[in-house]
Structures are given as C-alpha cells and as structure tokens.
Amino acid sequence: MILGEKIRTLRLAAKLTQDELAGKLEISSQAISKWENGSCAPDIYMLPKLSVIFGVTIDELFDITIENKLHRIENMLVIEDSISDESFSNTEKFLKEQLESNPDKGKVYALLGRLYHHRMRHDSYWVSFYAKKSLKDNPFQKDVAWFLQMSEGAAIPDWNIRQHSKTIRFYKDMTRKFPDVPEHYLELMENLLADQRTTEAHDVLNKYKCIPGHQEKNILIYESKIALCEKKFEEADQWINELLTNYPDDEIALFKAAGYFAELCDYEKALKYYKKSYEKGTSPRYTDSLLAQAIIYEIQENYPEAISCYK
Template sequence: MELGNNLFNARKKSGLSQEEVAEKLGVSRQTISKWELDETLPDIRQSKKLSLLYHLSLDELIDFDLDVQEIQEVIDKTSEEVQNKVDWTKMWGKKYPILTTYQKEVDIDFYTVGLTALLDNLQKKYNYNDIDSFLVLKDILAVIWKKKSARTQ
C-alpha cells in the first residue's frame, strides 16, 4: 500500500476532512490532497503531526492498513468474558483445518511434557504467571516459524 492511501484511510478513520487536517497542520487542502494522491510527501515534522492527529505512531501511519486497524479495534472492544466464550480452535480451524484434526494423530502427552517444562522454566526463572509464560512461549515459537519460513522462501 502506498503512503498516500495510508494517509487517506487514516484521515477517513479519524473522521476528518482534508480541510480540517489542513487547518490543524497549517497547510492548504491541496497539500493534503497531494499527499493522499502520492504526488508529494509530507516532511518528517508534518508526518509527526499527522501521526499525532490520527493517534498512530509513525510506523503505524506508514503501514496503516484499514482492515488490520478495524480488527484491532474489535479485539480491543471485546470483553474477556466474550473472548472466553469463543471456541478459538474451531474458529481458526476454518482457516487451518489441522487444528481440528491433529488431536487424533499426534501424541499430545509426549509434547505436553516438554512444553510444560518450558512453561515452568519461564515461570520460575522470570517470575511470570501462567498466561505470561504461555504468551512468551507462543511468541518464541512465532519467531522460530518466521525464521524457518524466511529460509525456505
């Protein structure tokens, strides 16, 4: 996605017109239009003002993805009570069917021993609670997956 499109989507998501953004930044409406059409780029000071105006970091503004932003907002607004009612395996299983079938094929007890030891180690060594240990281990696995995926491409 181009920066201009990101700026346009971020502005629309913020509910502001080009005129309103221009006024807040001290530039013309045409300048805002040119940024959004990728005809010109805002300088770093203007970019920082835009990120503050749109309540985004500069990185988020550069990589702004309306779909991702909307998903994030839904997650943020969803209570823990509702999240606990969701069968996440079933939901993700629609995209990744292996999640609904591996239990019949994999020796889960074998992997449980090693993973439990890793979780216990994280709790003891870093004084993490159950959920924090799980999330750290999940994140470590994600890093391994990304590295492995990068090597095979």
C-alpha cells in the first residue's frame, strides 16, 4: 500500500474528514486530497504529526513488514557506533513484543542479545576511558585495574575469576540436548582449553569426530590446539603441517594456522598465513586476517604497515 492510500485508510478509520485532518495539521484540505490521490507526498516533517494523530508508528505509515524491521535492526547494530536511549528503548520494546507473536523466536532472542551487547560494548569503551584517566591522575590506585579486566578483557591474575565454568556447563548441556550440532562441541573445547582442561577437551574432540556434521579440518585444528596446550610442541607442529598440506587453499585452515604461529610468537609465519588467508577469501571478505596482521605489526612497532591494514 502506498503512503497516500495508507493515510486515507487511517483517516477513515479515525472518522476524520479531509478538512478535519487538515485542521489538525494546519494545512489545506487540498494538500490532504493530493496525498491521498498520490499526486504528491507529505513533507518529512509531517510524518511524526501524522503518526501521533493516527496512533501509529512512522514505520506503520509506510507499511514496513516485520521482516524488514528486523533487517533494519540488524543493519543498525552493525553500522551504528552508538544508539540513542530512545532508539534503544523502542527497539527493545519492539523485539520483546515480537517474542509473543513471531514464530522465529531464535532470531528475535539473538537480536535482543546483540542489542544489549551493542550497549555493553559502547559502555565498555567509557569504562575503559575513565579507568585509564583515573589511573593516570592517581597511578597508585589499586581498585581501578579490574575495570580494564572487565571492559577490555585485560589479563585476570586470579584463577577463580578467569575460569569459564559457567560457559563450559552451558555447552556441555547443549551437546547433550543437541548432540548433532557441531558448533557446540567447538565452543566447548575452546573454553575447556582456555581453562587448561585438556583431558576433557580430548573427550569432547572424540565425540565431535563421531557426529555427522563434523569437518575433518576442525579435527586437525583442535588436535593441534590440545597438543599446544599440553606443551607437546612437536606434536602440535605435526598437526598444523598436516592441516596446511591437506587444505593449502582453504581460507579458514590458513587463518587457524596463522593463529597457531601467532600463539608461538612466530610472527613472520603468522603474517605469511594471515596474508594467504585473506587472499583466498571470497566475497564478502571478512577483515579478521587484516586485523590480525595489524595487531602483529603493532607488536613489532611497524606502525605504517599496521595503519595500511586498518585502511
């Protein structure tokens, strides 16, 4: 339905004549007539007034579908660095309403999570900003460093705080309830290895090998990760070499191999494979390989190359 037809439908539903609507908008009734017959459209500043008079949102004036609204929210969360309080509240309200009626609740829950994460990431920037300001002003403070741990992921010295037990329990439960979903096994192994729980990671990898949707390259990747975590460097090298031999043109395999060498601080090899990974990428290309290269160049204090990667 075009905008003029929508205005006419809403006007009739509100039991308003063209003259009455024109009076509320402080314009001529001829303008209303032109809108409704499609010969012209209302100026943009009229839209908020129309939405108030008819008791609908501006989106509803344009008959924007639910799917289009969800897509617009996705784009907003990707593109916008910050979201106003009003926009956040409106988006939150709309998504929570969708939980009552939308059949794809998984997508709506995911968008709600992304919405809160967007705000958390924005707030984390300011937590970090003011924590650093505080430490620079009074470098002897002892109760501020943990702000950086929470906002930037800075290293946490205490074993009990840096554990991933809650996440591990969650993914263990997910692998039990949904045993054929490969990604849950990979997430579980990542968190087990982050906590040095290699024996359990071995067990999870063996289960992963048995599910129909597993990928052979992931077996090589996680065999190397486990071996590296156990300080079995020669064995880890063998797994990575096998990965590179079997998947020489695979973007993901090259990226994971690069990460392996970066973990060992073998930055030249890491750069080599990050560059290859980016070259083998297909459209639309991800920027992870470039960002990884930039980090390495910053570590090496090669700032011109780092800047070129960020560009």
